């Protein structure tokens with residue numbers, strides 16, 4: 001197994017004195033999809049947000065070997081722009097400011113790279129379509145293509161399929177697994193669908209109240225392991 005591209009150790013975070021992350025450890029290796037499961041409010045999003053620097057932890061360490069990108073449940077695309085313009089947006093940090101503000105000035109090489117990213121998510125034929133006209137599943141795949149265009153090697157997805165129908169959700173999680181297995185990306189995804197996690201993830205990490213209580217190959221995770229993550233606190 002390769003070195004972990006994301007290594008989190010002893011992460012702690014509180015909001016208004018209430019502890020949300022309590023000494024959290026998490027590794028995501030290149031070439032694997034790790035599904036993060038756990039009940040509402042157990043700290044999954046906070047963990048990912050700390051990992052990419054959107055939140056500042058109170059303690060602990062985060063090491064990312066490479067470039068991280070995040071994919072969200074709420075798909076933040078510019079709806080009136082084409083799919084390919086949205087994917088190009090992943091690279092704007094690499095462009096001079098003037099060129100980054102005007103899609104007509106995006107360099108040809110960037111458009112080619114963005115097209116390759118769209119092709120990777122199976123949407124090359126929809127490149128010119130306005131993002132707002134694509135289905136939810138297609139929009140999420142455009143958001144993933146944008147992360148690829150950021151040249152991210154660590155992709156963290158926060159409930160990427162919660163707004164999608166079962167078939168679109170299956171496609172998107174399969175795509176994330178494929179990007180890990182075929183492209184060698186390190187992919188961590190918060191999922192609220194344990195069955196999808198067990199079908200597609202390599203490893204399942206389960207959280208309860210800000211701590212990791214399960215870290216196991218997905219094939220070894222049974223129904224009882226999953227159920228234990230969602231028990232009400234009083235019965236735990």
Ligand SMILES: Nc1ncnc2c1ncn2[C@@H]1O[C@H](COP(=O)(O)OP(=O)(O)OP(=O)(O)O)[C@@H](O)[C@H]1O
Pocket residue numbers: 015016020038039040041042043044045046047
């Ligand atoms: N910016 C914030 N300010 C105050 N409290 C916060 C903030 N962000 C998260 N919390 C609280 O921290 C706890 C954990 O939130 P988090 O979103 O990480 O949980 P989660 O496991 O991702 O939940 P869900 O499955 O519902 O998305 C929750 O009680 C939430 O209300």
